[in-house]
Amino acid sequence: MPLLDIQNLSVDFKTASGPFRAVDGVSMTVDAGEIVSIVGESGSGKSVSMLALMGLLPWTATITADRMLFDGHELAGLSARQRRRIVGKDMAMIFQEPMSSLNPCFTVGFQIGEALKVHLKLDRKARRRRVIELLEMVGIPAAAERVDAFPHQLSGGMSQRVMIAMAIACQPKLLIADEPTTALDVTIQAQILELLMQLQSETGMGLVLITHDMGVVAETAHRVSVQYAGQKVEEQAVAGLFADPHHPYTAALLAALPERATSRRLPSIPGVVPGQFDRPTGCLFSPRCKFATERCVTKVPPVQGRQAGYALCHYPLAGGRPVGHPGPGATIHPDLQEVA
Numbered sequence: 001m002p003l004l005d006i007q008n009l010s011v012d013f014k015t016a017s018g019p020f021r022a023v024d025g026v027s028m029t030v031d032a033g034e035i036v037s038i039v040g041e042s043g044s045g046k047s048v049s050m051l052a053l054m055g056l057l058p059w060t061a062t063i064t065a066d067r068m069l070f071d072g073h074e075l076a077g078l079s080a081r082q083r084r085r086i087v088g089k090d091m092a093m094i095f096q097e098p099m100s101s102l103n104p105c106f107t108v109g110f111q112i113g114e115a116l117k118v119h120l121k122l123d124r125k126a127r128r129r130r131v132i133e134l135l136e137m138v139g140i141p142a143a144a145e146r147v148d149a150f151p152h153q154l155s156g157g158m159s160q161r162v163m164i165a166m167a168i169a170c171q172p173k174l175l176i177a178d179e180p181t182t183a184l185d186v187t188i189q190a191q192i193l194e195l196l197m198q199l200q201s202e203t204g205m206g207l208v209l210i211t212h213d214m215g216v217v218a219e220t221a222h223r224v225s226v227q228y229a230g231q232k233v234e235e236q237a238v239a240g241l242f243a244d245p246h247h248p249y250t251a252a253l254l255a256a257l258p259e260r261a262t263s264r265r266l267p268s269i270p271g272v273v274p275g276q277f278d279r280p281t282g283c284l285f286s287p288r289c290k291f292a293t294e295r296c297v298t299k300v301p302p303v304q305g306r307q308a309g310y311a312l313c314h315y316p317l318a319g320g321r322p323v324g325h326p327g328p329g330a331t332i333h334p335d336l337q338e339v340a
Helices: 046-054 080-086 108-120 124-137 156-168 186-203 214-220 238-243 248-255 294-298
Strands: 004-013 020-030 035-039 061-064 067-070 091-094 174-178 206-211 223-228 231-237 310-312
Touching (some): 020 206, 035 214, 046 174, 186 206, 223 248
Parallel strands (some): 091 174
Antiparallel strands (some): 004 020, 004 067, 223 231, 231 310
């Protein structure tokens, strides 16, 4: 049984203009000791899907799923009290912006120790010893002094390390890292990623890594889930995804990597991720896809099976060519030929 098993997760938000579907039928599994990366542009529902799993979405959100199993527990049926026993202990999350995630009114030692008090029932002296141990584990120098520091006294890199220490305080079975290197300089990014990989290797926990950086994915993940406009459009092992992407969106993301550029002008994906009022009727990627036909515009794409790998596409790619495509004359976006 996988450590995490989500099937057909959808999240709708109430707005003044009506409901907006931010996550649409996403499924994923994570095994113990596995690193699964979720990639996609901003607005693809990556963070929202994991916040739904953690139970951290506001009251305006409606969450539905056929199954949300974590370590054998069905999360959808748990009360708030039962969920609190799991979240922060067996399942933890590193949030996107450490400078705004930490409470400026309390010391970092108090904030890390709060989880130890609630979940492990440690007394004050034991909590302080454990907090210092955690700060040393994540590479913060002079940990015994930093334990009494306030967030504003720490740099961005140190704040992110504090967030990691807080997340691993109770030795979780699953850690969700939501863009853990955002707004950090390149050197600190490498240190944070190396730290996460080391912790994951030492503890054997499952790790879900949400990122925009395909280079990070190539270096860290075992399996990759690609999301677009709230839908999972492709899933492959990391080596297969980089060697032979099956969805045009994945191919376009990879083609936009600077190291893959074949001309002086860096390729880009035209257009933007659709919002509440401009969602296409058929394939959500069709307005930006160079392979789109009338069928793509009018009909919702099926999930293609093992023959071409998981891809939510009418014409999944194989070797860079769309399978079953009627030909160049059938495309409806000839001006988007720069899309890979």
